[in-house]
Amino acid sequence: MPQELIDRHQPTLDSALAALATRDYWSPYPESPRAYGEPFALDAFHGHDLLVDQPGTDGRVGPDLENGGEQSPYGPELRVGYPHAGDPEALVAAARAAQPAWAQAGPLVRAVVCCEILAQINARSAEFGTAVMHTTGQAYGMAFQAGGPHAQDRGLEAVAVAYLEQTRLPERAEWTKPQGKRDPLRMVKEFTAVPRGVALLVGCNTFPTWNGYPGLFASLATGNPVLVKPHPRAVLPLALTVAIAREVLAEAGFSPDLVLLAAEKPGEGLAKTLALNPAVRVIDYTGSTAFGDWLEENAVQAQVYTEKAGVNTVLVDSTDDYAGMLANLAFSLSLYSGQMCTTPQNLLVPRGGIATDQGHKEYQQVVADLTGAIEGLLGDDARAAGLLGAIVNPGVLQRIERAEKGEFGASALVSRSVPVDGFPDAVVRTPALVTLDGETDALPGECFGPISFVVAVDSSAQAVELLRDTVRERGAMTASAYTTSPEVESAVIGACLDAGVSLSLNLTGQVYVNQTAAFSDLHGTGANPAANSAYCDAAFVASRFRAIEVRRHA
């Protein structure tokens, strides 16, 4: 079975490694839904009871809401049941028991088994699209792509980087040290990558697969069994993932307990319990800054990888494509109702206005034109619904209502409700734009959701300093700038290198600051408070395993 998997997936692995070296576009997973057959109906999930074979469980989570079941941001209940992780120690013990054979399998076998898991996930992308849509609120098109093929890309990227890192040392080396007139010393040395221990993935609500797969597959490919603790509102996509992984592992001759779902009922605090277990040696987390900081400070026995919250800045200095800039920004602010860790929040515009290919534009004109671009983009309800998706949770909705009341500042654009065909209970809202004056108004902290701020600043030089300070103090997953000035460009690049955030410059076409491409772009940097790691550099995998050497005389 492993040899068959090697034959099947080695070419994919090789292509992934080649793409990682050149950072050119590459993906083995078509991103068009048309490649995957008919859409999957939500109803088809109803009544499913997943992962009934798992150890360490007592009773079920779901399918009823009262028992921890999920409700779609579009309204319907999901009505799926999962094993309740009532005995965390037993889950950890099962994972540890599964580890030795997986550790001994070696980097290549682990990599191709992971490729097979991803291939089977890929074949069911339509199912994942529906599962991600109805747990995150993403519109179907985005849920399919970001939650399906693009998440699979990030998973495969992690598998490839893990394989590369584990094979940096030769399996066998000869060492010959000259000794003058005497015979040389000769040694033979063998190097083996060994896993660190049990890994824990703590999933998030908005991108359960896209943010979950890098850590899950990096840990698994380096030999660590993985406990998957999903966000209580987004269990289904990760439960399906775990179910597929367990099937593939068992078929390949390994214990399915290398991947275990750890689902909880509301308020049980299972992530904290598992994170402090001494056998848990790797943790991946995406979510709030408060819990990410808690993990970094308390789970000291583990290598902890976090992606937390930040405030993303756009510096608007000048442009030679005013219409393209407005269209690009309007799309970035609207996509998934700004509920991405990468969505711009603060747009810094000089109060004296900006130079454009359509002439000088006053600050107020820029605000009005951006407002118009958003309204134009979202004028048609069906198109708007397909871009905005639904509001993921009540906290975001409350924040929109605060913006409507003017609590954050003067409204340039007020959020409105958008109806969604077939989902009368869906909560879908267009973005709100608030104007602030950088001289008199304090800039708000992270304001997750469809609320952005157009901030009048004295100059682009001041904007550069504001960007730098915001990244350093609040953290940022992205930064963006529009300028035709080499001096401003140089200054903003310097500020981004200094503060530790990646920069998108003058995006006016179909590439958006919110989005990164696996095998080419890094997601996050690890160099500012928003995240302590990046998808997927060497640092993201190199500490998930250790090299053990056996040496002897030749």
Added chain:
Amino acid sequence: MPQELIDRHQPTLDSALAALATRDYWSPYPESPRAYGEPFALDAFHGHDLLVDQPGTDGRVGPDLENGGEQSPYGPELRVGYPHAGDPEALVAAARAAQPAWAQAGPLVRAVVCCEILAQINARSAEFGTAVMHTTGQAYGMAFQAGGPHAQDRGLEAVAVAYLEQTRLPERAEWTKPQGKRDPLRMVKEFTAVPRGVALLVGCNTFPTWNGYPGLFASLATGNPVLVKPHPRAVLPLALTVAIAREVLAEAGFSPDLVLLAAEKPGEGLAKTLALNPAVRVIDYTGSTAFGDWLEENAVQAQVYTEKAGVNTVLVDSTDDYAGMLANLAFSLSLYSGQMCTTPQNLLVPRGGIATDQGHKEYQQVVADLTGAIEGLLGDDARAAGLLGAIVNPGVLQRIERAEKGEFGASALVSRSVPVDGFPDAVVRTPALVTLDGETDALPGECFGPISFVVAVDSSAQAVELLRDTVRERGAMTASAYTTSPEVESAVIGACLDAGVSLSLNLTGQVYVNQTAAFSDLHGTGANPAANSAYCDAAFVASRFRAIEVRRHA
């Protein structure tokens, strides 16, 4: 100046990278003292006042003992003065101010400047030999090699691994994504390695340069300024290092404050103060488990690399070279009086005896023969002094005295004093061997110094389990085994992979378990409690910097 350094050191860097890939023997630094001219007299250091140009200082440490000056384990005072780090905040501020230009210099310029620092250190190896001898107590020959060329090897290894890791991403990449019938999307992406922040090196007493250079050069080569906090008893070797580094950096056009000595007076707790400074983002530490654990648990703002204490095991099952085994073990136990983190402590021997090329040897015979081998090796006082070195501190001496009193068990070999020519106050002691019974006696924890235990065990199978448990519970920097049995070899390899320690098998010649070779052997694994990292794998450098991306339409 940088171009001249590139021309001078690029070939060395290329050779280091090639050696790292093959793990064959390589070094640019001759290890024979004869290559470096006359030995350096200790007196020549007297009255020196080093690093008078450093910022952040108030007054001096040393030269008098009452003011924190150093006394050689061989007796004499060193009588050297150092700047006292009276203002840690000012030291950190000076380091931060020095960082930007160094960060902008790029991986290649940083690498060759580090190569030049190492080359100038290498040229003064005789001076380092004497400085290391009279701070650590190592005999001159070892102090010269381990503290000189071999430490320089480990420093250069870190520079090369750092260069390799920082250049894994291309500086510039083109990304072209097909769009069906439309024009493809084209982006240009640039990647830049940026440093993490201020680095702190906390040095140790026994190997200030060998254990200090990997972290120092890994941090510096990745763009981080380094605060060097030496052990109060071993300041001189690192102060000389800092002085050379500062000179080379200034000559190359960078701020000398990229490397700063942070010397303290007894009891000031400077390492704790610096470790908790928010700007300190990387810490390297070698020393006690207690302080290493404290750093891992408290300096959560920093990436912490520790090498702590462990209990190293030798499993003696059988051998086809009994004389070679005894000679190899006798040397390993005697070298630097067992004051190496890599010295074997527990020798496990089946109580029923072992098979050898000289016939079956009872447990007591093995003990007697090992005792004889040590006595033979150390029978001549001059030769003994040249191998043993001096006892590094009073704590080790007290432990020897406890062994003499039988506090650890029955003595098979009692430590004796050895006189040293020219140093009447030197404290030099031969190893003590204590016999224990694995069935009735609890195995002691780490017993740093020249005290080892020959433990009678039921079987080699039991010995394998004892080795595994000891590594898991106490940690270990090394493990060693002698066996001619494929089954026992397989079992002990399995236990070492499982517990996370590297293994030396059947060493009977001039390679010793205590010693590892840069560019080939890893030192430590990071996989057991003795250390959380290894010299020098990718994980040791990959988190010392981050990659920042700038992308734009092509």
